[in-house]
Each structure stands twice: as structure tokens, then as C-alpha cells.
Amino acid sequence: MFNGFQRPPYMIDNSTSYRVSSWDRSGKNADCLILQPGQSYTLSELKGPGYIKHFYCTTVNPSRLVYRKIVLRIWWDDEQTPSVEVPLGDFFCISNCIVRSVNSLMMTVNPGQADLDTHGLNCYFPMPFANNARLELEYQVTGEGDESPIPFWYHIEVERPAEMSSDNIGYFHAQWRREKLTKSNAGDSINSSSWNGVNLDGADNYVILEAKGRGQVVGLHLQIDNIAGGWYGEGDDMIFIDDEQWPPSYHGTGTEEIFGGGACPDTEYSGPYTGFHFVTNPDFSGKNAMYRWYIHDPIKFQQSVRMTIEHGHANNFENDYSSVAYWYQLEPHAPFPQLLPAKERLPRFSAAFFAAEKKKAQLNQWRKRLAAQIGMPDASETVQALGPGADRMLREDRFQEACAEYDKVLRLITSLVTSLEPK
Secondary structure: OOOOOOOOOOOOOOOEEEEEEOOOOOOOOOOOEEEOOOOEEEEEEEEOOEEEEEEEEEEOOOOOOHHHHEEEEEEEOOOOOOOEEEEHHHHOOOEOOEOOOEEOOOEEEEEOOHHHOOEEEEEOOOEEEOOEEEEEEEEOOOOOOOOOOEEEEEEEEEEEOOOOOOOOOOEEEEEEEEEOOOOOOOHHHOOOOOOOOOOOOOOOOEEEEEEEOOEEEEEEEEEEEEOOOOOOOOOOEEEEEOOOOOOOOEEOOOHHHHOOOOOOOOOOEEOOOEEEEEEOOOOOOEEEEEEEEOOOOOEEEOOEEEEEEOOOHHHOOOOEEEEEEEEEEOOOOOOOOOOOOHHHHOOOOOHHHHHHHHHHHHHHHHHHHHHHHHOOOOOHHHHHOOOHHHHHHHHOOOHHHHHHHHHHHHHHHHHHHHHHOOO
16 A cells, blocks of 8 residues: 555665664664753754655653653754654654554554553654755753653664755645633533534634645644543534635534544544544543544645634534644745643643652652662663552553552662662
8 A cells, every 4th residue: 555655666766765763883782862851862964855754763661741741843954943843742643642552654653562661653754855854852841850861762764866856845844732721602502512603714713733835734633632521523624725714615524524433433443544543431521632644635725724623513612622733835834833831731630640750750760879779780670670560550540559659669769779878
């Protein structure tokens, strides 16, 4: 199966290919970067012309919150502002920092060893550049002392074309947005299934993307944390092309239709072009997420695009919306909205969850001290044996139990470190 971006594999030409990765330049097996809180890292500076054909990365046993704390940025051809600026997890369709498998043509999220809480993240959008490209990660902090170093492995597969004209090649763009609580003026119909509200301008819709220039939208990852409860998905998508007024060129019939589902999906699914890959509860409450790749049917614009969706019919639901839009366009691109600070990007979780996350960060610091006391590699099994039960509870959303277990392990590891310190 081929998507519209690929050449048939039987075509032989003079193109060449190579990979940039995190391999250990000493020849040993430490094949990862260690991302330190508050630091930025350049993954690659590529010389053109070329195409990034595949971007893979993984971490081991991270706090799930790092998926919103780490920001991916990409610059093309010496531009001043990045064309990609998205929290790492959201870019790869990890929704509200909770991992679900994704089995699509353009993004995949694959499992690793469960006890290590590791997942393989893959992007297959081709990303052309004429002169150069720079990929960067920034591990931002919340200022609340809950950050730990993160091991990070990556591969970037690149093709140097035999020939390339940049005249009509669009540059890849991706942008993240969030509205922590959408606002409704629906009166008695707020947060309830409604058929009678009227929306004849789209002015109060959630805005996914506003772009200027010439290009085409190729993807959407939408996340809805349904605080209100009940079926939230009567909201239509409305996409305004080239500064048009009402009605828009693209007017939908409900949220689930965008993502290829039957009425009111309550079961997770993931396919080549569409997915409702995250459904927390069958009554639709809690966190939900979905994706749509417009590969066969890109949304083309010559001057501008304004991509929106209602939050409930006629915007009558007040919920937490976030999204990533993926598109190609000729440069220059319009300025992006300022990215929210790390703390404002974090998903809605209970206080018990954040308390457990802080305990886990403390445990990781004490693990490092114990490893230093015992000496590596002898410390490896001892250190790794401390805390996996609590980690598992945290992943299973048993936050109170995780906190109690972390406290037990912290007391044990503190005692071990103290006993090994020189008297």
C-alpha cells in the first residue's frame, strides 16, 4: 500500500540516502542522549537539498508528563521562526500524555517492554528542504521540582534527491493549540445534547489552524478532555478557504464523521487514515482523541485557511480542547501563536496524580545517588528493582497506591544510601 507521497520502490534513480541518529560515537552502547530539564538539544543540522523520510524516537520509563514538557521544533532553509513547534507527544498522536497504540500510514506508536514503559514513535510525513534543516528538542520545566533526566534515542532517515526544484515544493508545518476550557453562551443547553442551537458564522468555534500563504492541510490530531460528560461530538468542522465568509467551503456534520467513525464512537480504533484511538470511558466522559490524514483529499488553499470545529452543537459544550494541525505550504508562513508555558500545557489530572509524579521524580534522584554509591555496572539490577511496582500503579491510574508505594521505596533507598556513605 502506497500513500500519495511515495515513489514506487522499483524506481531506481541517482538519489542517495543516509541516517542521522543518537548512536554512541565512542563505539559503546550508550546510544542515547540524556535530556536534562531546562536544556535544548539539536538533533541534526542537515544540508540540502533533501527530504526527511522517517523520524523515529523512543524513551525509557519517562514520566508521562514529558510528552508535553518536551517541545519539538524544526526550521527549514534558514527561516527565522520554526515551521514545526509541537509538544513531542502530541506531534506523534500521544494524547494528553497518555499512550495508545496508533497504526496509521503517517504516524505509528508501537509498544516496547511494558515494565520499562517505553514506546516507539514514528513519523512518515516527508519533509523536503532546499538548503538546510535543523531539528531541536527543548525539555521545558514547570518550576515545581518534578523533572528528571530522560534518555532519548532517535533515527532520522534522509534522502538526497538526484534533482529537486523548490519552485512548487511546500515545506512541512505542524502547530499545536489548546483552549483549556471552551466557552458557551447556550444558556440552559450548556453541556447537554442539543439539536436546536443555531451557528451561522462559526465565530465561536475552536480554532485548529489559521495559516496564510499557498498550501494544503494534510492532517489533524484532535484531543477532547470531556469534563462536562455526555456525548460531546455534535460539533461540526468548518474550514474557511482563502478569506471566504459564511458559509465555508468545508462544512461537516459532526465530530465523529471527520475521523471516519460511526455515530458516537465508544470503542477505540486505529486505521491507515482515520482513528478514534483514545476513548477513556464508554459514556464519553474523560479524555478522548482522534486523527485524520488528508492524504487522498488534501485541503488546498491559495491565500489562507481557517480550520475550526464546534465544541458541541452550536458550541454548547465547555471542555478542554487541544490539537495539532499538519500542513504543507510555500514560505513564508504566518507567525504561530505563542506556545503555552510547560505548566499550562499539562493535561488535567487529579492532585493525587501530580503528587505521585513528584514522588517518582524524587525516587529517580535517589536512584542516581545509590548508583553512584554502589558503582556501575554493579548497581544496575539493584537500582532498577526499586520502584517498578509503584511505576506500574501510576500507569494504571492508581495514584493513591502509587504515592504510598513510592514513600516505602524512598525510605528504603534513603536508608541504603545513608548506610553506604563514608562514616
